[in-house]
Structure formats: structure tokens, C-alpha cells
Amino acid sequence: MSLTHTSPTRKLKDKSAYIIAGAAFVIAIIPLISILWTVIVKGAKDFDTYFLFHSMRNVAESDSFGGAYHAILGTLEQVGIAALITIPLSLMVGIYLVEYGRGRLSQAVTFFVDVMMGLPSIVAGLFILSVWILGAGFQASGFAASLALTILMLPVAVRSTEEMLKLVSPALREASYALGVPKWRTITKVVLPTALPGIVTGMMLGIARIMGETAPVLLLVGVTQSINGNPFSEPQGSLPLFVFNESQNSLQTAVDRGWAAALTLIILIMLLNLIARLIAWWKAPAASR
Amino acid sequence: MAKRIDVSGLSAYYGSVRAIEDISLTVEPRTVTAFIGPSGCGKSTVLRTLNRMHEVIPGTRVEGKVLLDDVDLYGPGIDPVAVRRTVGMVFQRPNPFPTMSIYENVAAGLRLNGVRGKSDLDGVVEHSLRGANLWNEVKDRLNKPGMGLSGGQQQRLCIARAIAVSPEVLLMDEPCSALDPISTLAIEDLIAQLKSEYTIVIVTHNMQQAARVSDRTAFFNIAGTGEPGKLIEIDETPRIFANPSQRATEDYITGRFG
Ligand SMILES: Nc1ncnc2c1ncn2[C@@H]1O[C@H](COP(=O)(O)OP(=O)(O)OP(=O)(O)O)[C@@H](O)[C@H]1O
Ligand SMILES: [Mg+2]
Numbered sequence: 001m002s003l004t005h006t007s008p009t010r011k012l013k014d015k016s017a018y019i020i021a022g023a024a025f026v027i028a029i030i031p032l033i034s035i036l037w038t039v040i041v042k043g044a045k046d047f048d049t050y051f052l053f054h055s056m057r058n059v060a061e062s063d064s065f066g067g068a069y070h071a072i073l074g075t076l077e078q079v080g081i082a083a084l085i086t087i088p089l090s091l092m093v094g095i096y097l098v099e100y101g102r103g104r105l106s107q108a109v110t111f112f113v114d115v116m117m118g119l120p121s122i123v124a125g126l127f128i129l130s131v132w133i134l135g136a137g138f139q140a141s142g143f144a145a146s147l148a149l150t151i152l153m154l155p156v157a158v159r160s161t162e163e164m165l166k167l168v169s170p171a172l173r174e175a176s177y178a179l180g181v182p183k184w185r186t187i188t189k190v191v192l193p194t195a196l197p198g199i200v201t202g203m204m205l206g207i208a209r210i211m212g213e214t215a216p217v218l219l220l221v222g223v224t225q226s227i228n229g230n231p232f233s234e235p236q237g238s239l240p241l242f243v244f245n246e247s248q249n250s251l252q253t254a255v256d257r258g259w260a261a262a263l264t265l266i267i268l269i270m271l272l273n274l275i276a277r278l279i280a281w282w283k284a285p286a287a288s289r
Numbered sequence: 290m291a292k293r294i295d296v297s298g299l300s301a302y303y304g305s306v307r308a309i310e311d312i313s314l315t316v317e318p319r320t321v322t323a324f325i326g327p328s329g330c331g332k333s334t335v336l337r338t339l340n341r342m343h344e345v346i347p348g349t350r351v352e353g354k355v356l357l358d359d360v361d362l363y364g365p366g367i368d369p370v371a372v373r374r375t376v377g378m379v380f381q382r383p384n385p386f387p388t389m390s391i392y393e394n395v396a397a398g399l400r401l402n403g404v405r406g407k408s409d410l411d412g413v414v415e416h417s418l419r420g421a422n423l424w425n426e427v428k429d430r431l432n433k434p435g436m437g438l439s440g441g442q443q444q445r446l447c448i449a450r451a452i453a454v455s456p457e458v459l460l461m462d463e464p465c466s467a468l469d470p471i472s473t474l475a476i477e478d479l480i481a482q483l484k485s486e487y488t489i490v491i492v493t494h495n496m497q498q499a500a501r502v503s504d505r506t507a508f509f510n511i512a513g514t515g516e517p518g519k520l521i522e523i524d525e526t527p528r529i530f531a532n533p534s535q536r537a538t539e540d541y542i543t544g545r546f547g
Contacts, residue, residue: 102347171384175447177345179398179454180374189401193388283388 036266043263046256052264055237056225061246061254068261070227070237072268077231078142078221078238079211082149086157087203094161094199099187116155124151125216133220140222142231145238148216153206160202164195197280204276208269214240239265291318291488292358292375292457294339299353300517301334301343308334310517312353314507321484323499323526324492326509327541331518332492335509336460339490340376341369357458374402377456381463383443385435385450392431394446398454413453421449422479441472448479452487459483461491465498477502496542500530508538 051067059066093113097106128148132138168191176186192199222235230236239261246258294316301309309331316322324332337343338351341362355362362372385394393400395414404410414431418424423445427438435446444464451459461480465473480489480502493499499506507523522535533539 169384171380171382172386174342174345175380175384175386175450176397176401177370178340178342178373178378178380179401179450180370180372181398181401182370185401190386190388190397194386196388 039259039263039266042256042259043261046260047263051257051260055227057227059225061249061251064253064256066257068237068239068242068257068264070224071239071242071261072237072264073227073229074142074221074231074237075211075239075265075268077229078145078149078217078236079207081143081146081231082153082210083203083207085146085150086153086206090154090157090161090203091199093158094165095187095192097158097162098165099183099191113155113158116151117159119151119155120215121148121152121213122215122219124148125219127151128216129219139233140220140235141233142221142228142236142238144220145217145236146231148220149210149213152213152216153210156206156209157203160205161195161199164198164202165191167198168194193283197284200279200283201276204272208272211269211272212240212265214244217241218244239268291486293318293356294458294488294490295354295356296335296339297354297356299335299338299351299355301331301338301352302350303346304348306515307517309338309509310519312520314520314523316488316490316505318488319484319486320504321480321489321491321502322523323503323506324490324509325494325496325499325506325541326518326521327511328494329514329518330509330511332509333462334518336378336462336490336492339458339460340378341372342378344369374398374454375456376458376460377451377454379444379447379451379459379461379464381466383440383447383467385438385443385446387434387436389435390432391427391435391438391446394435395449395453397450402454414449417449417453418446420452420479420483421445422475423449439472441468441475444468444472444476445479448476452483456487458488458490461489463492463494466494473498496530500526506530508533508535508541510537510541 050065052072053069054065054067055070056066056068057070093109097109100106101109125148128144128151132144132147133140138144172190172194173186176190177183181189217238218241221238221241224235224237226237228234228236243258243261243265246254246261249255249258296315297313299309299312300307312335324336326332334343339355339362343349343351351363353363357372357375361367386397389397392414395417396410399410399413415424415428418427423442426442427433427446435443438446444467448459448464465476468476477498480491483489491499491502503526505523506526506529508521508529509518510521511518521537522529522533524533529538530542533542539545
């Protein structure tokens with residue numbers, strides 16, 4: 001056996017694996033790039049500060065001005081409220097499942113989280129519609145949409161919290177217990193900070209997921225062209241819904257606004273991702289920086 | 290204030306499996322006691338019953354008594370968290386907290402237990418790091434992450450962290466097994482120094498180490514797989530190595546084992 005001779009078949013296998021992996025990457029990236037490209041090119045036409053800071057109040061679909069401010073504001077508030085409810089709730093559920101949960105109850109919780117994970121968003125919307133609006137008699141509002149978005153974000157957030165907490169080595173918990181630190185302080189001061197970068201990333205993925213949801217807001221926020229800063233009463237705008245409505249219109253002016261709104265939505269989600277990465281980097285164990 | 294440990298009739302279980310059976314032994318204050326024996330004979334398990342770390346693993350159980358001076362650690366009303374503050378532990382693998390700096394690691398036991406006050410902490414941190422022979426190496430980078438140290442330094446950091454809460458007893462489970470000979474010597478020297486203040490129990494697979502650092506040595510063994518581990522004998526270290534009273538001990542020490 002020579003140490004310098006590499007068999008030709010192995011070289012061939014290596015090369016082909018390399019090419020296949022490269023090709024798979026290119027194939028996966030093509031749709032992504034083309035979507036981004038299309039949205040940027042078509043959305044750039046109307047996308048400006050006027051668009052960002054004006055609503056559609058008293059604007060006809062055939063007008064070339066008008067903006068998405070009412071929709072941006074609505075989406076930020078709806079998603080913000082959903083995140084405000086979901087983040088503490090999913091943190092506590094995740095901590096319960098990993099640190100305390102044994103037996104029936106935790107199995108049941110895990111099961112329902114799995115089921116909710118696959119829940120179609122329209123079903124979440126219908127559920128809130130039947131319970132909150134038709135059942136309890138509340139009006140359509142941003143908050144109703146927040147409730148549906150909470151249902152959608154919760155399983156993602158719980159699952160990612162759970163996975164990140166499981167990754168924290170038992171040796172760290174033991175190190176803390178051995179110092180005479182009680183369990184709950186060990187969790188809040190040792191386990192959570194160690195898992196934080198991963199948890200933040202998971203939460204942001206959850207937020208990014210619900211930000212683009214159209215079906216539940218379609219059923220729940222009502223119809224308005226005006227700015228409504230109060231998510232608890234009166235209909236509120238929503239960015240994905242705005243994209244949907246404008247793109248359904250036959251007028252080119254409306255379609256252009258739809259593209260600009262789509263671009264806005266993508267930018268918002270990218271900004272969120274960027275912030276998540278910054279937080280994760282800032283909070284990461286210093287040695288790995 | 291080192292304390293005496295008095296173990297009697299101690300058995301420990303993982304689920305329904307009995308890992309150690311009917312252990313009785315005494316550890317005098319300000320001495321080093323070494324636990325030796327083949328892998329799986331229950332040395333770590335015995336050690337972890339001494340500060341109630343055994344029960345951290347779900348489904349475990351302990352029978353028998355562990356007296357610390359005159360207090361039964363398994364008596365009614367004893368708080369395991371308070372026990373662990375009194376009986377500190379150093380693990381086989383160095384496990385500094387990854388999110389904390391060197392300073393924070395050493396201060397962790399105090400801070401997490403609610404001690405504030407920078408000047409108090411500063412003093413304890415320096416004293417503990419000096420005690421662990423690490424001060425000179427890290428005094429200029431106390432705010433750097435603890436994970437950035439070498440393995441041997443990390444282990445000494447963990448020792449500093451353990452002594453910072455001023456325990457009465459220090460348990461060490463193979464503290465040198467992941468370390469090079471130089472770091473090992475540094476830790477052995479440290480054990481010799483710490484002996485003047487603490488009661489120390491150390492698990493080791495290294496016979497020379499047991500002979501070098503310990504005053505007394507306990508030999509544990511198992512009859513076979515699935516059998517519980519038992520204490521074969523405990524005696525003055527020179528005696529255990531030169532002239533043990535049990536045949537099994539002699540076989541193990543001379544390498545004629547199994
Ligand atoms: N977490 C656990 N769950 C179940 N059984 C365990 C657990 N830890 C240890 N055991 C069992 O208990 C027995 C004693 O293990 P222990 O770790 O105390 O041995 P040891 O003497 O420390 O061995 P080593 O020298 O390899 O560290 C072994 O049979 C082991 O399989
Ligand atoms: Mg062991």
C-alpha cells in the first residue's frame with residue numbers, strides 16, 4: 001500500500017459528492033434569490049418614506065400615492081402583543097418540561113405542543129373567530145389577531161426553548177447545585193443565560209413566522225384603510241392582509257402598492273433576524289465570540 | 290472549621306438497582322481520604338451521597354446515615370441545599386460556567402446565594418484564587434471568560450469556586466483525570482495545602498496519587514456486574530499499600546486484579 005496514492009474511484013466519489021452538494025445548494029438558493037429579486041424590483045417603485053408613513057385613508061385604489069403605515073402599525077402591534085404573551089408563557093412551559101416535568105402532565109403538554117405545531121393558520125383564525133368574536137361577542141380588532149398569532153407562535157417557541165434548555169449540559173446544573181444554589185436560582189442564573197442565545201433565535205424565528213401570516217388576520221382584524229393605533233377596539237390594518245388585498249385588485253396602482261408592502265414585510269422580518277443575531281452574539285458565551 | 294464524617298449502613302439506589310451496599314466508614318477532620326477501586330464499584334456514588342448530590346438524579350434513593358459531626362445529613366428537616374454549601378464538590382471534568390468570567394465563576398457560589406457587596410466579593414475571589422494556586426496566572430484577566438483557561442487552570446478555577454463558599458468538607462471526584470502531569474502535581478500540592486483547613490475526600494484511579502496525597506485510603510470493590518459495590522477496607526494509606534489486611538485489596542493494588 002502506497003501512502004501517496006489515492007485510488008481513482010475515491011477521487012471520483014469525492015469530486016462527485018462535491019459537485020452534487022454544490023448543485024443542491026444552487027438549486028435551493030435560486031427560488032430564494034429570484035423571489036427577493038422580483039420583490040425588490042417591483043416593490044422599489046412605490047417604496048419610499050411617503051409610502052411608509054401614510055395610510056390609505058381617502059386614497060382611491062387608482063391613485064398612485066397612498067401608503068401602508070396603517071398596515072405596518074397594525075402588524076407591529078399585533079405581532080408585538082402576540083410575542084409579549086408568547087415569550088414568557090413559552091419560557092415557563094419550556095422550563096417546566098425540561099426541569100420539572102415528569103409523568104402524565106408533561107407528556108400531555110408535549111403531545112399538544114406537537115399537535116399545535118402542525119395546526120394550519122386558518123384553523124387558528126377560525127378558532128378565535130368562533131370563540132372570541134362569535135362566541136364572546138367581541139368586535140374584530142388587532143388583539144383578536146394577536147390571539148390567533150399567539151396560538152401559532154406558542155408551539156414553535158416552546159419547542160425551541162425546550163431544545164435549547166436540553167442542550168445545557170447537566171454538568172453545569174450539578175456544578176451549581178454543588179455550590180448550594182437552589183434549583184430555581186440555578187435555572188434562572190445558570191441554565192437560562194447559557195441557553196439564551198439559542199432561545200432568542202428560536203423566539204425570533206417564531207415571530208418571523210407569524211409576521212407573514214395572512215389567513216388569521218384576514219378573519220379577525222376587520223376592514224379599514226385608516227390608521228388605528230388601538231389594537232383593542234375597531235378594525236386595524238395588517239401588512240400581509242394589505243399585500244393580499246392590493247394584489248387582488250385589477251388596477252396597476254394597487255398592485256404596485258402590494259409589491260411595495262411585500263418588500264416592507266420582508267425588510268421587517270430581515271431586521272428582526274438581524275436584531276436576533278446581534279442579541280445572540282452579544283449574549284453568547286464570551287469564549288465563543 | 291473542618292468536620293468529621295461518619296457514614297454508617299449506607300446504601301444507595303438508582304431506581305431499583307442498588308449501586309452500593311452497607312457502607313460504613315469514618316473520615317477525620319483535616320485529613321485526606323482517598324477512595325480507590327475498579328470502575329463501577331460505586332466510588333462516585335458514595336462520594337455523591339456525602340453532600341446529597343446523589344438525589345439530584347431522578348429516581349435515586351439513599352438508606353443509612355451520614356453524620357457530619359453530629360448531624361445526620363439524611364435526618365428529618367435537613368435542607369439538601371444547605372448541606373451542599375457545607376460540603377463542596379469538585380468534579381472529574383472541569384465545569385466552569387460558560388457565560389461567566391473568571392471572577393464571576395469564583396464569585397458564583399456567593400452571588401447566586403444572594404451575597405452582594407463588591408469589596409467583600411473582591412476579597413473572597415482573591416483569597417480563593419490564591420488558595421487554588423491560580424491567582425498569579427489569572428490576576429490580570431479576571432474579566433476574561435473562564436472557558437478561555439487551559440484544562441488544568443479550569444480545574445483549579447473550579448476548586449477556587451468550591452472553596453469560595455467556605456465549605457467544611459471538600460469532595461473531589463477524580464479531579465486530575467483530565468489533566469496533564471504538571472497540572473496534576475499542581476492540584477496535588479494544592480490538596481496538601483487545603484488539608485490544613487478542610488476535610489477532603491478524593492476519588493482517584495491513580496494509585497501513586499492516592500499514596501502521595503492521602504492519609505487514609507478506602508478500597509471499594511464489586512463482586513460482579515449488577516452486584517452492589519462494597520467497602521472492602523479502609524486504613525492508613527501506608528498500610529493499605531504495604532500491608533493490606535484483605536487479599537482483594539492487595540490484588541487490586543499490585544495489579545493482579547480480576
Ligand atoms: N446515573 C446513573 N443511573 C443509573 N446507574 C448509575 C448511574 N450512575 C452510576 N450508576 C451505576 O452505579 C454503579 C456505580 O457507579 P459509580 O459511578 O459510582 O462508579 P465509580 O466507582 O465511580 O466508577 P468510575 O471509576 O468508572 O468512575 C455502576 O454500576 C453504575 O452503572
Ligand atoms: Mg466515578
